[in-house]
Amino acid sequence: MDTMNRYAPALRRIHWLTALLLLAAYLLIEQRNLFPRGSEPRALMVQGHFWTGLAIFVFAVWRVLLRRRLGAPPITPVPPQWQQWFAKAMHLALYAFVLVMPLLGLATAWSDDKQLLLPFTQLAVPALLPVDKDLAHQLEDLHGTIGEAFYWVIGLHIVAALYHHFWVRDDTLRRMR
Numbered sequence: 001m002d003t004m005n006r007y008a009p010a011l012r013r014i015h016w017l018t019a020l021l022l023l024a025a026y027l028l029i030e031q032r033n034l035f036p037r038g039s040e041p042r043a044l045m046v047q048g049h050f051w052t053g054l055a056i057f058v059f060a061v062w063r064v065l066l067r068r069r070l071g072a073p074p075i076t077p078v079p080p081q082w083q084q085w086f087a088k089a090m091h092l093a094l095y096a097f098v099l100v101m102p103l104l105g106l107a108t109a110w111s112d113d114k115q116l117l118l119p120f121t122q123l124a125v126p127a128l129l130p131v132d133k134d135l136a137h138q139l140e141d142l143h144g145t146i147g148e149a150f151y152w153v154i155g156l157h158i159v160a161a162l163y164h165h166f167w168v169r170d171d172t173l174r175r176m177r
């Protein structure tokens with residue numbers, strides 16, 4: 001494999017780390033009903049969701065800056081033009097997702113009077129938004145709806161990667177490995 005034809009190591013590492021963090025963020029919040037409201041393990045899961053989500057944001061900012069500087073390697077053989085445009089739109093949507101969702105989540109938590117606690121302490125990060133339950137419910141709906149919608153976008157992204165690897169047999173996936 002021609003090593004020149006891969007994403008830069010930092011971009012590859014952040015891509016897969018983001019995928020793992022997203023899996024954790026989703027699992028922690030979707031499975032919180034395993035424990036009753038007000039219980040310690042449930043609160044830990046919700047705090048885990050907040051912090052994995054914020055980590056996703058930090059890596060997303062870092063990744064966008066790196067990506068602008070380092071670019072992306074070409075795919076061999078070159079896919080049809082329509083696929084390149086479609087992939088670009090999907091990737092932009094995924095970047096927007098990892099940048100916007102954490103901020104929306106943070107705004108939801110603060111406006112809902114849910115504290116973001118420093119790990120292993122009871123110290124809350126000072127909220128930068130006033131409590132507003134109506135706004136909180138709207139933000140939470142939006143955050144939840146986008147979260148559900150992106151199961152499909154991420155699913156399609158994975159199917160596209162597998163299609164390129166096993167069907168078209170080009171180097172799309174190897175470039176990110």
Ligand code: HEM
Nearest residue numbers: 025029050053054056098101102105106108109144147148
């Ligand atoms: C990319 C990162 C994130 C994703 C994909 C994500 C996704 C989700 C999903 C799917 C839900 C479940 C909605 C439901 O069950 O109806 C949720 C709920 C929530 N998220 Fe996030 N989230 C992210 C980041 C964050 C961050 C960084 C925060 C706050 C610091 C946050 C705060 C919340 C809150 C407050 C809820 C409602 C939880 C509750 O009802 O107790 N999220 N999120």
Ligand code: HEM
Nearest residue numbers: 018019022067072087091094095098154158161172173176
């Ligand atoms: C099993 C899971 C995943 C696989 C197999 C996978 C595979 C790939 C592959 C092969 C590429 C290169 C595509 C190309 O250059 O045209 C790519 C790029 C990308 N992936 Fe994933 N991915 C996965 C999960 C995710 C997740 C969860 C996200 C969510 C943020 C994501 C976001 C992106 C983005 C934004 C790019 C564009 C990179 C760029 O050119 O700047 N991926 N992925």
